[in-house]
Amino acid sequence: MSEVYAARRTRLRERCHAGGSAAALxxxxxxxxxxxGASPHGAVLLLAKHEDLLLCQSPPDDRPYEGRPDETLRVQVLPHPPGGDPAVAAADLAQSQGADSLAVEEHHLTVARHRALASVATRLxxxxxxxxxxxxxxxxxxxEISNLRIGAEIADQALGELLESILVGRTERHLALELERRLVDHGADGPAFPTSVATGPNAGRRGHRPTDRRVEEGDFLSVCLGAAYRGYRCEIGRTFVIGTSPADWQIQLYxxxxxxxxxxxxxxxxxxxCRDVDRAARQVLDSAGFAERLQPLTGHGVGLEIDEDPQLAPSAMGKLDACVPVTVEPGVHLPGRGGVRIDDTLVVRPEADGGPELLTITTKELLAL
Amino acid sequence: MSEVYAARRTRLRERCHAGGSAAALxxxxxxxxxxxGASPHGAVLLLAKHEDLLLCQSPPDDRPYEGRPDETLRVQVLPHPPGGDPAVAAADLAQSQGADSLAVEEHHLTVARHRALASVATRLxxxxxxxxxxxxxxxxxxxEISNLRIGAEIADQALGELLESILVGRTERHLALELERRLVDHGADGPAFPTSVATGPNAGRRGHRPTDRRVEEGDFLSVCLGAAYRGYRCEIGRTFVIGTSPADWQIQLYxxxxxxxxxxxxxxxxxxxCRDVDRAARQVLDSAGFAERLQPLTGHGVGLEIDEDPQLAPSAMGKLDACVPVTVEPGVHLPGRGGVRIDDTLVVRPEADGGPELLTITTKELLAL
Known part of the structure; x- marks a missing residue:
């Protein structure tokens, strides 16, 4: 694996040099x-002139299932505060090695932290x-895709087991906790994001936080969960009907x-x-009159974070490449009545390879539970 | 409750005015x-010249148990991106109302976001x-203290139930998940932070992330958990011995x-x-020769976040006031052997009121389980 990380750093270094910076933080x-290969608490990575260095405050093996740093990378463990911010120590080091400029992540560093860096590295x-x-x-x-695939299998298993159990009378919170326990049972590092279980009028709401509402006969039940596996996060969402026969409006909406x-x-x-993919899903709902209720995006990339680039949204720029994993997750929520959300994680693949690879394979038939 | 939030905003406004800013974000x-009273996803609060305004992207009632905004506060829900960042919209609004300066949280805003604000609010x-x-x-x-007290009761209950169950052979991860389920069973919003369960050589490590290691006879078992209740987060940590009789070194360390x-x-x-409180705990360990292994702090404030001011640490500034809730949580970890951590949440109270109020009341005797 070491070569993988080193190759990634080489690519970043090339981009930096092209941008006029000799060093990056x-x-x-x-x-x-x-x-x-790992990000121990508070760790920062310095790509300096002559070497790459991981600076952190805790020993890098502190968190067993959070990954271990690439063994070829030099690791420096700093004393805890007042020893200071590893980012400041990194800037100081880059300066002492004669770098004249340092590229930093302005979308992540706070104004206060950026100022602390600038005050130490006055010649940078x-x-x-x-x-x-x-x-x-x-x-x-x-x-990476293999890790996502295993995570998706784990999520499918956890969801499948839940569907075999009695649901009526149980609360959203308890169902969510049970799903999270099952994810870990099947080998997940943990949930990829807070598991969402939504019943009745809550069903179909994106990112709904579970409440104490209990599952009732006739409810829509929508569930969204994912497993983190070796740091990679996938997502699956399904909607079910509770009881023997769905109502007509439920079948139509589904x-x-x-x-x-x-x-x-x-x-x-x-x-x-990206906007064409979004439009493909969105126009089906638009043409049925649900435009206003539609969420701002119909899908997004996944990977080390659950919400990454690209965004599948009306204003999104850019195109999809092969080997990009994304979710496709349109939904409709009718206030007071509930709704439907269906969410898969797929990997973009060329048609010659069979087209998009579906990672989350739980059925999308409307199940009455 | 509305008056409470309004009074807090008044106090902040006074501080701002004293600092020379008419408006704060x-x-x-x-x-x-x-x-x-609530912080819906992405919400920002503008304290402007004539009124206070909560700007957010989702309806403020989106997350039922995350609290609801103060009803006297004006709430403005913005369209999702590209409608934009509520912070930028707030800066624009402050400027249009004729403010000449706006105080922002530089320790929270990223450099990129601060720049976006500045580019819109050019006259601010x-x-x-x-x-x-x-x-x-x-x-x-x-x-607030009442919320912490209820959270502490919930954590005590969850821990007490765990101690009545069979522990040998179960993994750290499963014990942690069971504790989190019990927290929710007893009415917590959720865990206050990721529950830590550490066995054998892991025991006594601060913030240990649960692994697949199973509890064995003769182990130290250290557990750290907390409940979030109405947004307030407490913390309790205890260490136990597994088996009928602790070894001498375990008794001495405990x-x-x-x-x-x-x-x-x-x-x-x-x-x-704060540093004297830290020293009081630390010198007991120092004098037994454990100085080097000691963590950077022996306690910290708790509240809406699990790690707030004040810090109880050697370099901490400032004094404790009455009605400040803090943890006291020294520990020793011996590499390869494990260790002990004992952690309570207490509220500082004057001696006339009975001295510090212990919120987490689970026994601190060394229990052999």
Missing amino acids: VTRPANVRYLA RLADLGSAVEQLRVVKDEE DLVFAAQRAGREALTPGAT | VTRPANVRYLA RLADLGSAVEQLRVVKDEE DLVFAAQRAGREALTPGAT
Whole structure:
């Protein structure tokens, strides 16, 4: 694995040099992990003139399942405060090695922290690294996709087991906790994000936080969960009906959202623009009169974070590449009545390879539980 | 409750005016919640010349158990991006109302976001609000302390139930998940922070993330958990021995940490300096030769966040006031052997009121389970 991290750092270094900076300081934890193999609490990565250095305050093996740093990388453990901020120590070091400029992540560093860096590294010009690392992270290698695939299998298993149990009378919170326990049972590091379980009038709300509402006969039940596996986070969302026979409005709404979600999935091809994929899903709902209720996006990238580039949204720029994992997750929520959300994680693949690879394979038939 | 939030905003406004700013923009979520009663995702609070305004992107009732905004506060829900960042919209509004300066939280705003504000509000001088809100948050009112007290009761109950179950053979991860489920069973919003369960050689490590290691006979088992209740977060940590009779070294180490923790608790009086409280606990361990292994702090404030001011640390500035809740949590970890950590949440109270109020009342005898 060491070569993978070293190669990523080489690519970043090339971008930096092209941008006129000899050195770069990476502070955003997911970016540090991507380039170093681990991001112990507070760790920062310095790509300096002659070597790469991970600076942290705790020993890097402090968190067993959070990954270990690339063994070829030099690691320096700083004393705790008042020993100071590893980012400040890194800037000081870059300056002492004769760098004249340092690119930093201005979208992650706070104003106060940036000022602390500037006050120590007075001979350094601080430049902006922008989202260079986030851009490198968009296209995944097969190792990363394999981690996402295993995470998706785990989420499918946890969800499948829940569906076999009695649901009526249990609260959203308890169902969410049970799902999270099952994720860990099946080998997840933990949930990829707070598990959402929404019943009745809550069903279909994006990111709904579980409440004490209990599952009732006739409810829609929508569930969104994901597993973190070796740091990689996937997402699956399904909606069910509680009871023996769904009402007509439930069947109609479900079929509509299903059609929108399928349209989005089918639009996932290398070279497709993000806004076209979004439009494919969105126009199915629009044409049925649900435009105003629609969320700002119908999907997003996943990886070391659950919400990464690209965004599948009306104003999104850019195109999809092969090996980019994204969610496709349109939904409709009717205030007071509930709604439907269907969410898969897929990997964009060329048609010659069989088209988009579906990672979350739980059925999308409307199940009555 | 509305008057409470309005009074807090009045105090902040007075501090701002004293600092020369007519308007303030609060972005750090816990600070927004403290002043507004809720912090819907992405919400910011503008204290402007003539009124206070909560700007957010989602309807403020989106998250049922995250609190609701003060009803006297005007709430403005912005369209999702590209509608933009509520902080930028707030700066624009402050400028259009004729403010000449705006104090912002430079320790929370990123460099990129600060620049976006500055580019919109070109006639505004952006000043630094510093940690003015965090300072207001240090001393709690009785309503806040009551929330912490209920959270501590919930954590005590969850821990008590765990101790009645069979522990040998179960993994750290499963025990942690079970504790979190029990917290929610007893009415917590959720865990106050990721529950730590550490066995054998892991025992006694601060912030240990649970692994797949199973509890064995003869282990130290250290547990640290807390409940979030109405947004307030407490903390309790205990260490146990697994099996019928602790080894001599285990008894000695436990007695030592217990003595240090008691010394820290007894030093909690209004007017005591934070560093003296830290020293009281620390010197017990120092004199037994454990100085180098000691963590950077022996306690910290709790409230809407699990780690707030004040810090109980050798370099800490400032004194304790009455009605400040803090943890006292010294520990010793011996590499390869494990260790002991004992952690309580207490409220500083004057001696006339009975001295420090212990919120987490689970026994601190060394239990063999």
